[in-house]
Amino acid sequence: MIKKFKNIETKFVNKDRKKIYFNSGAGTLVLKDTLEKFNFELENNLYSSSDGGNIDLRENIGETRNLIRDIFNVKRHDIIFQSNTTSSINLVAYNLNKILKKGDEIILTDTEHLSNFSPWIKFAKEYKIKVNIIETDKGLINIKNLKSKISKKTKLISFNHLSNTFSLENNISEIINLCKDLNIYSFVDAAQSFSKVEIDFSKIDPDFLVISAQKAFGIDSFGVLLARKEIINNFEPLIIGGKMNKGLDKMNNLIYANSPYKFEAGSKSVSNISSFSKSLEFISELDLEKVKLYLIELSNYCKDKLSNISNIDIINNNVDSIGTVLIRDKNYSSQDLYYYLEQNNIFTTQGFICSNNNNPNINNEKFLRISFHIYNSKEQIDKLYSVLNNGGNYLDENI
Ligand SMILES: Cc1ncc(COP(=O)(O)O)c(C=O)c1O
Numbered sequence: 001m002i003k004k005f006k007n008i009e010t011k012f013v014n015k016d017r018k019k020i021y022f023n024s025g026a027g028t029l030v031l032k033d034t035l036e037k038f039n040f041e042l043e044n045n046l047y048s049s050s051d052g053g054n055i056d057l058r059e060n061i062g063e064t065r066n067l068i069r070d071i072f073n074v075k076r077h078d079i080i081f082q083s084n085t086t087s088s089i090n091l092v093a094y095n096l097n098k099i100l101k102k103g104d105e106i107i108l109t110d111t112e113h114l115s116n117f118s119p120w121i122k123f124a125k126e127y128k129i130k131v132n133i134i135e136t137d138k139g140l141i142n143i144k145n146l147k148s149k150i151s152k153k154t155k156l157i158s159f160n161h162l163s164n165t166f167s168l169e170n171n172i173s174e175i176i177n178l179c180k181d182l183n184i185y186s187f188v189d190a191a192q193s194f195s196k197v198e199i200d201f202s203k204i205d206p207d208f209l210v211i212s213a214q215k216a217f218g219i220d221s222f223g224v225l226l227a228r229k230e231i232i233n234n235f236e237p238l239i240i241g242g243k244m245n246k247g248l249d250k251m252n253n254l255i256y257a258n259s260p261y262k263f264e265a266g267s268k269s270v271s272n273i274s275s276f277s278k279s280l281e282f283i284s285e286l287d288l289e290k291v292k293l294y295l296i297e298l299s300n301y302c303k304d305k306l307s308n309i310s311n312i313d314i315i316n317n318n319v320d321s322i323g324t325v326l327i328r329d330k331n332y333s334s335q336d337l338y339y340y341l342e343q344n345n346i347f348t349t350q351g352f353i354c355s356n357n358n359n360p361n362i363n364n365e366k367f368l369r370i371s372f373h374i375y376n377s378k379e380q381i382d383k384l385y386s387v388l389n390n391g392g393n394y395l396d397e398n399i
Contacts, residue, residue: 002294009375011282012217020346020380024215025164025324025353025371028195031217031279038219038275045270055243055261061273067280068224072201072209078232080225080260081273085191086115087238088210088225089158091263092187093119095235099155099185102128106156107149110356111139111163116189117356120158138319139166143174150178156185161193165355165369166316167299167324169197169292173204180205185231191215191223195373196295196322198288207231217279219272225263232259241265291374295323298372298381305385312388315367323372334368337388341368344387 012029014021021029045060056062061081068079082088100106108120110133124131134149136142141159150157157179161172172188179186187208190199195216201209206226213222227235237244237256244265246255256262299321306312306327315326329337338350350368370384 002290002297004377005290005294005374009377012375014375018345020376020383022346022348022370022372022376022380022384024373024376025167025192025369026349027214027220028217028373029375030219031282033278033282034218034275037278038271041271041274045274055264059268059270059273061268061270064273064277064280067277067284068226071280071284072199072226074226075202076205076230077226077228078259080227080232080263081268082223082225082263083221083269084115084214084223085189085210085212086119086223088223089116089187089189090119091225091235091238092208092227093123094238096120096123096129096156097127098234098236099231100127100129103130103153104155105130105132105151105153106158107132107134107146107154108157109134109136109141109159111136111166112158112160112356113164113189113191114354114356115191116158116160116187138168138316139163140168140319141170141175143171143178146175147178150182150184154182154184156187158187158189160189160191161199162190162197162322164192164353165324165326166319167192167321167371168319169193169322172206173200176204176206179207193322195283195286195291196288197292201226213272213276213279216276217282218276219269221269222272222276227259229259232263235259235263237263237265239263239265242267286374292322294374295372296320298376298378299323299325301378302370302372302381302384305381306388309385309389325370326367327370328365328367334366337368340391341384341387346384346387 011032013032013035014029056065065079106124108117121131132149134146159170161170176186186206188206190209191212194211207228209226211224214220244257244262246257249255302325303314307314311330313328334350338348341348348368348370351366353369
């Protein structure tokens, strides 16, 4: 049994301790130190009106970029600040035509978040690139199956490290090595995994990897794209504006700044970016192997408990999900379940949860997602169990 992280919940912003937060798959609680730094930045570093010089210095965001460089041991990649994982993926998908040609193929899986699905679909279609969507084994990429779907035309594979639904750990190292052997670009969506699972970036060495602050104890609307320098150098920015160009050449063409600034047009969320350094420090000190095992233990404990309630179906049974349980009620919609839990101070999420409708494991049906992180406990799961078990025909009474 993995011991709970001692008093860890006190490090997070959750004023009303009666609230049970089971929605970390959407966004983790914010670290108190991060919020404190965010407030400090707002109060003390009002918008920089200086122009020219080093942007990171001017905007006080260099510490965050340096910490990312150190934590990931980044050497041959640029660290590009974006507003979230979605915008990072859009930037690369928009540039598919810079690295692939008409008739080439890319591979996605059936368990990608819509964010790691829709941009590839849109731009691949525009550039006449074929998209192959491979089936997973209940959310886990089967390497044998993946190999069988790779053709000479396959030029890029984009896949999650942990999905937003099944939260199983894909063997990203094996997939990236396969990509390297076959000259295929690798793109890792690590939005869910960064605060839960160890990522030895310099060892796996993907071409691209993305994370979001919101899922890593930071504040929303900030994400990071790690992109191999020699690839991203030729990319076109998706957003054009200030702070990303140096003016015009003689032919009235924009002269872009170098990457990463070329891809960071406009005003940034500087207080947010700067304060994320606190979340990064916290994550770098966590024993992520223990975090992973603790989250698997919570998920399995939750599944065991809820399997005693006859009207609850557990969708992700018999797999070691890292902090996620998906359920349906035989009698009530997931929306009713969600509101009932909310009335009892338990916060989850429900619906399709941005799973793409190619996911046969979800079967295009809505469900309730209960997702955990290190601040959750078995006692909270006991409360969930008793609320669901005592629910009876609560909903009928409200009609
Ligand atoms: C696996 C995965 N990828 C991508 C995203 C999109 O992230 P963002 O909302 O930061 O763009 C999410 C969000 O839930 C996710 O879980």
